[in-house]
Amino acid sequence: MSKDTSRPEGRPVALVTGASRGLGFLLARELAVRGHDLVLCARSAAGLDAARADLERHGIEVLGVPADIGMTAEAGRVVDAALTRFGRLDVLVCNAGLIQVGPAAAMRPNDYAQAMDVMFWGLVHPVLAALPALRRTGGRILAVTSVGGKLPAPHLLPYCAAKHAAVGFAEGLRVEVAREGVSVTVGVPGLMRTGSPRNAMFTGDRDAEYRWFATADSLPLLSMNAERAARKLVDATLRGRPEVVLTPAAKLGMRLHGLAPATTLRVLTGVNRLLPATVNPGPSPGHRTSPPPRWFTILTRLSRTAARRWHQFDDETQLRSRGAA
């Protein structure tokens, strides 16, 4: 890959992980609108191609690099590809994520390892690889974590554990790299309508878990429009803000947990009792299998619209192989 000398000098460059669909795609689009050339990363080459074609309409240059960002060498390869193509890096957005939904009793050690690989190591590896380049430009890092990284959302234990680790790393990183001219923003979204239930993994009673999760993800009072979320996250990142918390429910939950942690733990223990019971031994996390009832189809209309708009359906081959297409 040779360095492209035709691009306008000085145009900033952003690298976004998990950019093939959902929030990552929208964060990339927001950065494109603000004049950044883009490097997109995800595992699926087909997903990246569709996102790239969409983003190039904004008149910027886009490079797609298929990689598993949780692996040291792969993360290094993505950063190297960005520097080879564009010669600089100004913004690193660590957004790649994996949601496994189900009771703790149905989760296996491998589910925790997978969550940590994508959402903790998938943050640490690209940050360590990109820091030298970000020091040269006084760069910005956005760590997309979750309210699940601040308090324990039930039936999401591997996710919450990995997000807590990500919050710890991102907050500590912010404190240490500020003196080197690099700013770190910890993004803490609550539920957003990214269309992600389509690609999320469910265990225990898969159909029941899928239904509660997709319904919550689609309700306007609980979940946020994903385009608005991306705008707010990019604003905060480019301004160098330390933290941005999205959705009123997430803000309220975090305040309560900070003031009275024992009370929030009791409330969430009660919420857990309302969620589907454990199926023993239960399948490993995968996709729902049976067609949903009509009430569910009506309640989740917003989530399905988001899925269609934000590229959740692009990688049909992958979806079919998981039995979800």
Ligand SMILES: NC(=O)c1ccc[n+]([C@@H]2O[C@H](COP(=O)([O-])OP(=O)(O)OC[C@H]3O[C@@H](n4cnc5c(N)ncnc54)[C@H](OP(=O)(O)O)[C@@H]3O)[C@@H](O)[C@H]2O)c1
């Ligand atoms: N949706 C919500 O309500 C919500 C709430 C709070 C926080 N968040 C966080 O926001 C982020 C984006 O969520 P989303 O809803 O947009 O999820 P999504 O639609 O499932 O998108 C996840 C993205 O990450 C990529 N990815 C997954 N594993 C990867 C790996 N090992 N290496 C590289 N890329 C990988 C996926 O592409 P491939 O599968 O092709 O790799 C995809 O592009 C996640 O970190 C999530 O935890 C979401």
